[in-house]
Amino acid sequence: MDELRDLNTMPVPSELSNNVFVTTIDRFVSYIYNWGRKRSVWPMMFGLACCAIEMICAAASRFDIARFGSELMRPSPRQADLMIVSGTVTKKMVPQIVRLYNQMPEPKYVISMGACATGGGPFKEGYNVVSGIDKFIPVDVYVPGCPPRPEALLQGLLKLYEKIERQSVRAVPWYQRGESEAIPVPILGPDLIDPRRLPEIRARLAELRARQGSSSESSS
Amino acid sequence: MTAPTKAKAVPRAELKGDLAVLKEKFGDAVQPAEYEGVVIANDVLLEAARFIRDELGYRYLSSLTAVDYIQEGYFEVVYHAYRLEGGGPLVFKARTPRDVATVPSLVSVWPGADFQEREAWDLMGIRFAGHPNLKRILLWEGFHGHPLRKDWKEPYYEEEHKPFSSRWPSGHHIRAEDRVFWHDNVQYPLDWDPDQVEDTSDELLYIGMGQFARAETGELVEPKSLRTERLVVNMGPQHPSTHGVFRMVVTLDGETIVRLEPVMGYLHRNHEKIGERNMYLQNMPYTDRLDYICSMSNNLGYAIAVEKLLGIRPPERAEYLRVIMAEFTRIVNHLWAIGFLLNDLGAFFTPALYAIEERELILDLFEEAAGSRMMCNYMRFGGVAHDVSDDWIARAKELVYNRLPRAIEELDRYLTHNELIKARCQGVGVLPPDLAVAYSTAGPVLRASGIPYDVRRAEPYSIYDRFDFDVAVRYNGDVYDRYLIRIDEMWQSLRILRQALDQIPKGEIQAGKKQYMIRVPAGQAYGRVENPKGELGFYIVSDGSPNPYRYHIRAPSFINLTALNEMCKGHKVADVVVILGSIDIVLGEVDR
Ligand code: SF4
Numbered sequence: 090m091d092e093l094r095d096l097n098t099m100p101v102p103s104e105l106s107n108n109v110f111v112t113t114i115d116r117f118v119s120y121i122y123n124w125g126r127k128r129s130v131w132p133m134m135f136g137l138a139c140c141a142i143e144m145i146c147a148a149a150s151r152f153d154i155a156r157f158g159s160e161l162m163r164p165s166p167r168q169a170d171l172m173i174v175s176g177t178v179t180k181k182m183v184p185q186i187v188r189l190y191n192q193m194p195e196p197k198y199v200i201s202m203g204a205c206a207t208g209g210g211p212f213k214e215g216y217n218v219v220s221g222i223d224k225f226i227p228v229d230v231y232v233p234g235c236p237p238r239p240e241a242l243l244q245g246l247l248k249l250y251e252k253i254e255r256q257s258v259r260a261v262p263w264y265q266r267g268e269s270e271a272i273p274v275p276i277l278g279p280d281l282i283d284p285r286r287l288p289e290i291r292a293r294l295a296e297l298r299a300r301q302g303s304s305s306e307s308s309s
Numbered sequence: 310m311t312a313p314t315k316a317k318a319v320p321r322a323e324l325k326g327d328l329a330v331l332k333e334k335f336g337d338a339v340q341p342a343e344y345e346g347v348v349i350a351n352d353v354l355l356e357a358a359r360f361i362r363d364e365l366g367y368r369y370l371s372s373l374t375a376v377d378y379i380q381e382g383y384f385e386v387v388y389h390a391y392r393l394e395g396g397g398p399l400v401f402k403a404r405t406p407r408d409v410a411t412v413p414s415l416v417s418v419w420p421g422a423d424f425q426e427r428e429a430w431d432l433m434g435i436r437f438a439g440h441p442n443l444k445r446i447l448l449w450e451g452f453h454g455h456p457l458r459k460d461w462k463e464p465y466y467e468e469e470h471k472p473f474s475s476r477w478p479s480g481h482h483i484r485a486e487d488r489v490f491w492h493d494n495v496q497y498p499l500d501w502d503p504d505q506v507e508d509t510s511d512e513l514l515y516i517g518m519g520q521f522a523r524a525e526t527g528e529l530v531e532p533k534s535l536r537t538e539r540l541v542v543n544m545g546p547q548h549p550s551t552h553g554v555f556r557m558v559v560t561l562d563g564e565t566i567v568r569l570e571p572v573m574g575y576l577h578r579n580h581e582k583i584g585e586r587n588m589y590l591q592n593m594p595y596t597d598r599l600d601y602i603c604s605m606s607n608n609l610g611y612a613i614a615v616e617k618l619l620g621i622r623p624p625e626r627a628e629y630l631r632v633i634m635a636e637f638t639r640i641v642n643h644l645w646a647i648g649f650l651l652n653d654l655g656a657f658f659t660p661a662l663y664a665i666e667e668r669e670l671i672l673d674l675f676e677e678a679a680g681s682r683m684m685c686n687y688m689r690f691g692g693v694a695h696d697v698s699d700d701w702i703a704r705a706k707e708l709v710y711n712r713l714p715r716a717i718e719e720l721d722r723y724l725t726h727n728e729l730i731k732a733r734c735q736g737v738g739v740l741p742p743d744l745a746v747a748y749s750t751a752g753p754v755l756r757a758s759g760i761p762y763d764v765r766r767a768e769p770y771s772i773y774d775r776f777d778f779d780v781a782v783r784y785n786g787d788v789y790d791r792y793l794i795r796i797d798e799m800w801q802s803l804r805i806l807r808q809a810l811d812q813i814p815k816g817e818i819q820a821g822k823k824q825y826m827i828r829v830p831a832g833q834a835y836g837r838v839e840n841p842k843g844e845l846g847f848y849i850v851s852d853g854s855p856n857p858y859r860y861h862i863r864a865p866s867f868i869n870l871t872a873l874n875e876m877c878k879g880h881k882v883a884d885v886v887v888i889l890g891s892i893d894i895v896l897g898e899v900d901r
Contacts (some may be wrong), residue, residue, distance in 0.1 A: 215579030
């Protein structure tokens, strides 16, 4: 119960200071709530590339992720709490990943495993490679390595626990009013198109065209 | 390119043996090519291919790839065909001007050319006239351009060759995003209208699947006119049973499969394009990431291909180390494959856990020798990167003599005669021997169909000719035999390992000095090894610069998939998963 006592001596955030009683309850409830869910984070059964092999190893005989309560890999995003993006994210795959992320119910977390998922890794310069999954979906924990060893993934999971521990029931997005917005699914056109960036793309294309036009005029 | 391929007098291939026969038969339509092989004129290509297959006996088309000779203004399609009795390749080439970019398709002669031609169309933009289904395979329909052409630049393009002058030797590095116009790894053609974004690739795919060829005429008909209930079902790319991001679109009649089309490219990481910018040595760690279960033997394949060009051989001890690593890799791979085949059969994870336990022990050895469990990056041109200690050898022996035989025995005892496994596997996914050859399948898939073809014997590389081992072969060509053959091969690998570990001499591990930037003489080489999944080939064209001019990988997993439709036809949808498991693919290698 040490942790509980710690919570009671923690300074009250300014925005809540006029209602100390409620915040104490909130902390208490959050503590129980987070304690309960942090030890059974169910990952989605979802492997992308080489890093997925180390993820499987983390779940298998030697490293045994079951010690941390995450051995239940769910094949369906609807039943999963955690998406481990384990490998290179390609342009062809990223629409599916975003779709899967949208299909996961809150609360949901994302671990970006390995150099590729984090920033493109050794394949960053490839024409079909997305430079990091965080360009599209929010990431909670980054695990470096190529591939990260299973221990590193486990540590990433422990980091996620720490993050979960600090969440407050009152502030978490999934208990707020209204619906949370889905992330627009990228489109495969002549290249990968992020719908959120369409206005920017339009402007830049116009700029390019203008440049092209002026250069051909000057040359002729 | 700075150094044009034909600046100096390039040696022409001598026409000996079968090439001479070919020349005699087709006269002027057959010309000696640079370095090796012959160039066959397009109008007789089909006929010549039939002649090569039927009369000359080169029944096995191993590799098909294309090279963009931009300075000379043509594309060259390179074919490597082999005899099943063993021996070297018959190399023949077809050329087409860059603005025409069409060559006849050889799918009617070798159905195994199917995916490889589609790949050449996708990445190089060469049309194969007469190909039944010429669609993009790794990228999506609508992608702008054909990336492996030499005049196509990727969004993050910086320079033609590595090391990039911005980073070496001064070491500055700017984030690629900050450097390029679009601030991201994308680029859009000027004439494209962003308001017309429409993703139609899936629709195109499904339209194709809904149609069926009439048996008598071969014409495509709408399913409506057949008046049967057919269902197009999509499995993947996120699917628990597809071994990664692989997708299959199946057309079902009830529960029976009428047609299956593999869809891939979800892990297309542009290995070849990156490889052509890299220096030779920089590609070594990339090969680890091809078939990421078998990094050691990928290293070996690449090292052998480049050594062919360099004309060097590693010292004895290095040769032994290479064989030891490659055979351990085979055991690692087969343990993994069997474990996951059982997963696919529904024995969820228990057998796999046992298999992975043994794998971990071998990975420990790899880690000690190379520094990394999975991505070993161990081989070098003319040697290996690190030596191993006597203690390492002793532990490897302990594994090979005691632990692994018991583990394999255990798998064998509990699985081989298991009634459920027999019921699910026997007679499922049968691939008859003639089709196995026609589809260019390789490795365990080919040998389980009764073709005793193993590169280690057919065209021995490294020091495999010194060891005593049998080429495992099984004759039914079903899932069960593909399982059995993996057990057989593990026993044979143990035999080789015993001999190698007992005989390994002391001495050097690297021929010559270690070099960061090697100079590879101009030339072309196709190096192939028997990887656990089948024949892994590297086709390398060097123009004498520090980077390969063309770097192509013949990936066994990719080509084995050509036969998937054939294996699955007529089976239930639940069997697809098992059949796929029995081919044993790794997506890193399928999509590259
Ligand atoms: S980070 Fe490395 S190991 Fe992981 S997917 Fe990328 S290349 Fe593979």
